[in-house]
Amino acid sequence: MPQADLTNLELTVAPMEGLTTVVFRKIHAEIFGPADRYYLPFVTPTIEPKFTERQMRELSPKANIGIKAIPQLLTRRAEDFLWAAQALSDLGYEEVNLNLGCPAGTVVAKAKGAGFLGDPIGLREFFERIFAKELPINVSVKTRLGLKNPEEFAGLVELYNLYPISRLIVHPRIRSDFYKGDARRDVLLAELANIKLPLGCNGDIITLENLNSCAQDFSSAPGGLVELMVGRALMADPALFRKARGKAPAGKDEILAFHNALFDAYAALFESRKNAMMRMKEYWFFQLNLFGSNDEISALQKSAKELFRIREIGEFQSSVCKIIDTFSLLTEPRYGWRKPL
Ligand SMILES: Cc1cc2nc3c(=O)[nH]c(=O)nc-3n(C[C@H](O)[C@H](O)[C@H](O)COP(=O)(O)O)c2cc1C
Structure with missing residues (x-):
């Protein structure tokens, strides 16, 4: 086209x-x-x-x-x-x-x-x-x-x-x-x-x-x-x-910096890191779609399930870091949030 x-x-x-x-x-x-x-x-x-x-x-x-x-x-x-x-x-x-x-x-x-x-x-x-x-x-x-x-x-x-x-x-x-x-x-x-x-x-x-x-x-x-x-x-x-606009796609370092900055800012706004973690899970519901090649999808889905189950802040942060570290970063997201009519 x-x-x-x-x-x-x-x-x-x-x-x-x-x-x-x-x-x-x-x-x-x-x-x-x-x-x-x-x-x-x-x-x-x-x-x-x-x-x-x-x-x-x-x-x-x-x-x-x-x-x-x-x-x-x-x-x-x-x-x-x-x-x-x-x-x-x-x-x-x-x-x-x-x-x-x-x-x-x-x-x-x-x-x-x-x-x-x-x-x-x-x-x-x-x-x-x-x-x-x-x-x-x-x-x-x-x-x-x-x-x-x-x-x-x-x-x-x-x-x-x-x-x-x-x-x-x-x-x-x-x-x-x-x-x-x-x-x-x-x-x-x-x-x-x-x-x-x-x-x-x-x-x-x-x-x-x-x-x-x-x-x-x-x-x-x-x-x-x-x-x-x-x-x-x-x-x-x-x-x-x-x-x-013809510039670079997101890098893993940027996604991590973005996550950290959002997490800290919500923690300050809510005066609760726990509530901020709940909010960050809403972003990760979408963000995960920029990770994982076809071969990595089932492992990614397992990690995602764990991520959404976590209730402890330290564990959540390490799980995010591990996902960013482990899985390939895609240049285009999957349409993973699509729900059938
Ligand atoms: C969680 C969520 C909150 C939304 N809040 C608003 C809103 O406050 N005002 C509005 O006009 N649309 C709202 N929308 C609709 C979006 O602006 C947009 O029209 C819709 O998500 C379709 O565009 P997209 O496929 O690019 O997401 C919301 C959508 C979602 C998923």
Whole structure:
């Protein structure tokens, strides 16, 4: 396949609660070079027009020095969106992202996130109300294809096109897919010619080849393809974007330095090394996919089982070091986190 041109595309980090945190963003940028954008895991604004101390841990400009951070809001109430957008602008942000994709039961039950997609009339009212104001901040949207059916996407695109949304990032799954099966790129492709907004493409982008094929397949979007967004694969291969820019893949020393820095920073934040270890296991669920040649897979799986069972901090650290030492480091991760539909 001829190489697509990635130079004019932003390569961005998907918002992932518990993973792409303030701790991750800073250390990732330091060790592997900053991504073009880091979307912050969602924040839910409440009726009281003030971010909590906990929310400010992620939102404070001090937490995001040296990187382009885009905060994300999860709400269906225009009033709450409006105060929060103003407050984010006051903090110095130039863009706020609206979450129209979260599939969690508690969120969808309140018709927020992917749940809001099932109420196009309410969604239209919401956009009417927020865009009626002279907002001091750009509003981008991250959306799924629909709540129950991919056929909802055409109507949603028609709705989004009516508003000055600064970019539309599509994770081409429906709510009931959760994160299972494969991204339904064919649905996005079929609708591509109708998307007038600047487009971002997300979902199951894992390798350089995937970046290139998405760049190629979606480049004819009428509003322009402006970004490729990666979540889980970046947890497996934190050097993915650096490689895409023609530089070196991750080395074992970097993976160890990355692990150590994250572990220490979470231990300081949680004031508990044990809780930090639990968090590190979430990263290793993905990170392990960058290790082990085909011949080494069954030994790696055994080591992985042990790693997730460990409860003692010293043992966990030696087990991580042993895995890094023993197994081959791959240049592309396996898609080991795929779950069938
Ligand atoms: C643990 C986890 C947390 C996530 N949190 C958010 C979130 O806060 N906001 C959001 O828009 N998407 C969230 N997502 C979805 C991702 O941003 C992304 O759309 C999805 O993982 C598909 O992209 P990927 O295949 O590159 O991971 C989350 C996904 C995971 C796995």
